[in-house]
Amino acid sequence: MVQAKQEQDSAVQAVRGVKYADHLASGLETLSFASKGDRTKYRLKIAAARALEEIGYQDIKVSDICTYAEVALGTFYVYYREKNEIATEVVLEFDEFLYEQARQVGRGTTEFEAILNTNRSFIDAYRANPGLMRCHVQLQSQLPEFREVWRPRHQKWIENLARSIERRGNYKEHMPGSPLAVAHALESMVFHYLYSIIVNQESLFNEEDPSHAEDLALMLSTLWYRAVYCKDPPAH
Numbered sequence: 001m002v003q004a005k006q007e008q009d010s011a012v013q014a015v016r017g018v019k020y021a022d023h024l025a026s027g028l029e030t031l032s033f034a035s036k037g038d039r040t041k042y043r044l045k046i047a048a049a050r051a052l053e054e055i056g057y058q059d060i061k062v063s064d065i066c067t068y069a070e071v072a073l074g075t076f077y078v079y080y081r082e083k084n085e086i087a088t089e090v091v092l093e094f095d096e097f098l099y100e101q102a103r104q105v106g107r108g109t110t111e112f113e114a115i116l117n118t119n120r121s122f123i124d125a126y127r128a129n130p131g132l133m134r135c136h137v138q139l140q141s142q143l144p145e146f147r148e149v150w151r152p153r154h155q156k157w158i159e160n161l162a163r164s165i166e167r168r169g170n171y172k173e174h175m176p177g178s179p180l181a182v183a184h185a186l187e188s189m190v191f192h193y194l195y196s197i198i199v200n201q202e203s204l205f206n207e208e209d210p211s212h213a214e215d216l217a218l219m220l221s222t223l224w225y226r227a228v229y230c231k232d233p234p235a236h
Contacts, residue, residue: 017124018101020094020132021049041079043069048086049094053131057087057138088146091139094132095150098125099157111168112233116221122190123213126198133199158183169228186224193220 024046033039047068051060062083066073080086098121105117126133139146161183169179177185196202197216225233 017128019053019128020097021046021053023097024049037078040071040075044071044076044079044086045090045093048090049132052087052090052135053129056131057135060087084143084145087135088139088143088149091132091136092146092149092153094129095136095153098122099153101125110234111229112221112225115224116217119190119217119220119224120213123194123198123217126194127213130199133195137195158187161187165228170230182227186227189223190220 024042027042028039028046031042033042044065047065051064051068055064060083062076063073065083065086066076069075101121102118105121106114109117140150158180162178162180165183166179222233225231
């Protein structure tokens with residue numbers, strides 16, 4: 001039991017606060033590529049992740065990606081038609097990376113620890129990748145091709161949360177809404193609040209300092225736990 005808990009804690013720490021571009025870059029040493037072209041395409045994705053993070057979707061140019069990747073401009077067009085195509089691919093894969101982190105850290109824990117570790121993971125991801133989080137919102141609002149792929153993935157995440165609420169929680173049939181609506185509302189609360197204070201730095205009342213990540217995680221997790229279980233979380 002103790003060993004399992006230690007392994008879980010190690011897994012939690014391993015995925016916290018990772019810059020997505022650095023995560024991709026580590027793949028150059030660990031992944032096998034079928035061809036030199038596949039490796040070059042992967043380097044372009046790393047470059048796009050860094051450029052999107054540091055420059056932003058609105059201002060990024062294909063030439064910026066090529067500069068980060070240290071390749072000629074013509075090389076880009078061997079693999080991608082335009083910046084929208086690579087931006088969509090990178091940001092969708094970044095989103096899936098965040099969801100997978102959340103799934104990993106929530107396994108094999110108590111109900112409150114699962115919620116807390118998931119929120120810790122998202123807080124660290126927002127702090128490490130604010131530029132990519134901003135790109136996600138921009139692509140969602142501006143590119144139909146991005147929305148077409150992202151919305152079903154997001155819906156699946158909400159449905160999984162709803163099933164967990166229905167199975168574990170205390171949200172009964174006589175209460176307003178449904179497990180699906182509650183899952184959507186709680187997920188939106190976390191997303192929009194973290195986006196506001198970490199990405200946009202809109203702490204209107206100076207109520208939260210994003211550097212105090214643990215206090216922030218505890219607050220959001222307590223709200224989530226109370227909504228799902230209709231009681232205070234256990235002492236932590």
